[in-house]
Amino acid sequence: MPATFEGVLADAGASVEASYAWRTAYGNLEIESPSERETEVSRKDGGNPDAYELSVTATLGRHALTSTLAGRRTPDETNRVETxxxxxxxxxxxxxxxxxxxxxxxxxxxxxxxxxxxxxxxxxxxxxxxxxxxxxxxxxxxxxxxxxxxxxxxxxxxxxxxxxxxxxxxxxxxxxxxxxxxxxxxVAKVWHEAKVYEPKNVLRKHFGVAEEVLVLWRPSETFNNVICDNGIVRLTGYGMSLIEVSHRPGHTKISLDSGFLTVTCSLNVIAPERIRAHVLATDFSRQIGIAGGINIRFRVYVDPVDVSFAHLCVQEVPRVATDAIGYFAQPEYTDYLDHGLNGAGAWVQLNSRNAFRDEAGVGIVQPPWAGGGSFTWPIPCICRLAKYPSETPTEFTHYTQRFELDADGTVRIKKFGYCAERATNNMHSLKGELK
Missing domain, CATH: 2.60.40.10 (Immunoglobulins)
Known part of the structure; x- marks a missing residue:
């Protein structure tokens, strides 16, 4: 009895399953599903794993129908790996x-x-x-x-x-x-330099208040946007940006953006802390028999000197002495006591080395000197930015200038730890770093 078989072979590892539909005829009877069926798989083609023979047997009572199909596995093209x-x-x-x-x-x-x-x-x-x-x-x-x-x-x-x-x-x-x-x-590089060349370390990481800093990068087209937090972007050009850092101590944050890379750097901002003075010269009167006639010239440095304060102005705030005794307590000498009448109150800009010049002196002290006397100027020192005169000045240090007169006409001036002394016989001296 003829039998027909339609099947598809599919690989499932070491075994083969048959998916098929078949039909057989016995007389005028169409049988859609046999009551029993058996399948056997045997490997052919010399052990080729892709070649199989499928035997399907269906039994209908005393009749057995067998169909054999030789097949070859077809690779699944959707899972093929291309290099x-x-x-x-x-x-x-x-x-x-x-x-x-x-x-x-x-x-x-x-x-x-x-x-x-x-x-x-x-x-x-x-x-x-x-x-x-x-x-x-x-x-x-x-x-x-x-x-x-x-x-x-x-x-x-x-x-x-x-x-x-x-x-x-x-x-x-x-x-x-x-x-x-x-x-x-x-390969890119971002760095910053101080705009001024004093102090000489232009690659330093800390700067004076409101100091100008150059932020540079290579290649020059790497970054196209510069943002400054707690500072001012003065100018941005081809591969550089000019930044004015904060006017107050703290930090200035700078961000550079390229679209796919952001670089952030933080600059440490320092305010003036103290002063140091060095004597440049002293002048003493050569006239015998007079008291006074002393002048000291100082170069005064604002510390720290490893940053630049060249854009700052300083001022000795005028104050009136309140401790005058003896000779200087007499009404005719009250002008001595007011520092504002004797040079204080003027703004002086610092140079590139954070320094300014100052003088301390006394003219001829008229006799009689009986009992001597003394007084002291209290001197608050304030600073502000030269190009921002409307900003409130900041006091950063305080010192004194003292005058002393002995009964024999010997006069002494003390300032910045130095003491200049002159006697009426023109004997004079300078002692330094006195505390």
Whole structure:
């Protein structure tokens, strides 16, 4: 009795399942489903795993119907693996500097997917800008299966050009077509410099209040937006920005943005803290028999001197002495007691070395000197920014200037730890760093 069989072979690992529809006829009777069926699978074609023979037997009472189908597995084309090569590298390696911490490091990732049975050589090479970077670890591998490789990359220097480094991943198979993938990256640097050249360390990390700082970067087209927090962006040009830092001590934060990379640096801002004075010269009267005739010239430094306060003005605030005794307590000498009538109250701008000149002196002290006398000027020292006269000045230190007269006409002036003395016989001296 004829039997018909329609089937599809599908691989399921070590076994084969048959999916089929069949029909048989016995007399005028159409039988859709047999009461029993058996399947057997035998491997043919010399052990070829893709060749099978399927035997299907259906039993209907005393009748057995058998159909045999030889088949070959057809690979599922949707699951076929094609050889593919991908390369992923950082867009920017940022070199360390006084503005950025850490090392210019990143990871290059190579992803290779191999077709079945393919093998060959996989390599990573720098074809442009090799002097700017260093690849660490192996860069060549023999592969016979899909792999993912990671290589550490370190920036060494910047050429000053965008996309100055080119990396190429290449797979050369034993047979077939070579595959390549490339990526460009930029080795960049951001740093800052003091605009003034005094003090000489222009690469310092701390600055005086309102000091101007140049923020620079290479390649010049790396960043296109500069934002300053607690400071003022004065100018932004090709690869640089001029920043005026905070007018108060603390920090000024600067952010540079390229669209895919943001660099932030913080500048430490310092206010004037104290003063130091050095004697430049002394002048003493040579006239015998008179009292006084002393003048001391100082160079006064505003500390710390490792930042610039060249844009600051300082002033000795006028005060009136309240401790006058003896000779200086007499009504005719009250003008001596008012510092505002004797040079105080004028604004003096600091020079590039954070210094200004000052004088302390006394003219001829008329006799009689009986009993002597003394008085002291209290001197608050304030500062403000020269170009912002409306800002409230800040007092940053306080010192005194003292005058003493002995009964024999000997006069002494004391200021900044120095003492100048002159007697009526023109004997004079200068003693320094007295506390």
């Amino acid at each position: 593919a090569l991908a390369l992923d590298a950082p867009k920017v390696l940022l070199l360390p500097s006084n503005a950025t911490a850490g090392a210019a490091e990143g990871t290059v990732k190579i992803d290779l997917r191999l077709a079945e049975g393919e093998r060959g050589e996989l390599t990573l090479a720098c074809t442009q800008g090799a002097e700017c970077i260093r690849l660490e670890g192996p860069t060549s591998w023999t592969v016979d299966s899909s792999v993912t490789k990671e290589v550490r990359i370190t920036g060494r220097e910047t050429s000053g050009s965008k996309d100055d480094v080119r990396l190429v991943a290449r797979f050369v198979p034993e047979k077939g077509e070579t595959r390549e993938n490339a990526a460009n990256l930029t």
